[in-house]
Amino acid sequence: MTELFVRTATGLLLVAAALLTAVLGGTVFAVFVAAVATAMFYEWTRLVRGRGAVWYASGFLYALIPALALLWIRERDAHGLELLIWVFIVTWSTDIGAYFAGRRFGRRKLAPAISPGKTVEGLYGGIAAATLLGGAWALATGLGVALLALAPVLAVAAQAGDLFESGMKRRAGVKDSGTWLPGHGGVLDRLDGLVPVAVLTAAAQLLGLT
Incomplete structure (x- = not known):
């Protein structure tokens, strides 16, 4: 069973669970x-073990704020479900686009000191995928043209979230944040990009931009 097959199968199950509950x-x-946020906080505590109370408190907020943002987006108004799915699409397409573009075209390292496997070409692929798929969903569901401009910005934010979590793991001396998800590692490994996308989308909604 290849790594790509395991990664894909696990990813599809996660997508199905997220969409069904949404x-x-x-x-x-x-x-x-709440269950996902709890798992995120648990993995965070393992990564920062021995660093002090401030790091633990930071992890609590790191798990809590995006959880509240997702709930806010879903229940805010009649278009909450469509906007929540847009958040998922932007996050997932960024990750998938970066993965395949990086494997196929990757040459220049994006942040070799933090995550040697990530490339500039992968970043571009993630931005392109998020812009195209996120934009298509926004237009198809009538969410508004503002999201066309927001999608590439949040794709960059998703990649930044990925790099932040990679830095946490490098400092902790571990490859993955956990072993819950075959082919993906831990919950933080899978949701590091969703954290900034969810929070920034909720902020944009509060500011009346979406």
Whole structure:
């Protein structure tokens, strides 16, 4: 069984779980988000073990704020589900676009001291995928043209979130934040890009930009 097959199968299960609970909304989605946030905080505590109370408190906020942002986006108004799915699409397409563009065209290292495997070409691929797929969803669902401009910005934010978590792991001396997800590592490994995308989308919504 190849690594790509395992990674893809696990990814599809995660996508299905996220979309199903998002569609159901309400208590089901809230419980799902709370469970994921709890797993994120647990993995964070393992990465910062021995660093002091400030790091633990930071991890609590790191897990809590995006969880609240996702719940806010979903329940804010009648278009909450569509906007939440847009958040997922931008995050997922950034990750997938960066992965395949990096494997196929990657030459220049993006941040070799933090994550040697990431490339500039991968970043461009992630931005392109997020812009195209996020833009298509925004236009198809009538979410507004503002999201066309926001998608590439959040793709960069997603990559920054990925690099931040990579830096955390490098400092902790571990390859993955956990072993929960075959082919992906831990929950933080899978959601590091979603954290900034969710928070920034909720902020844009609060400011009336979406």
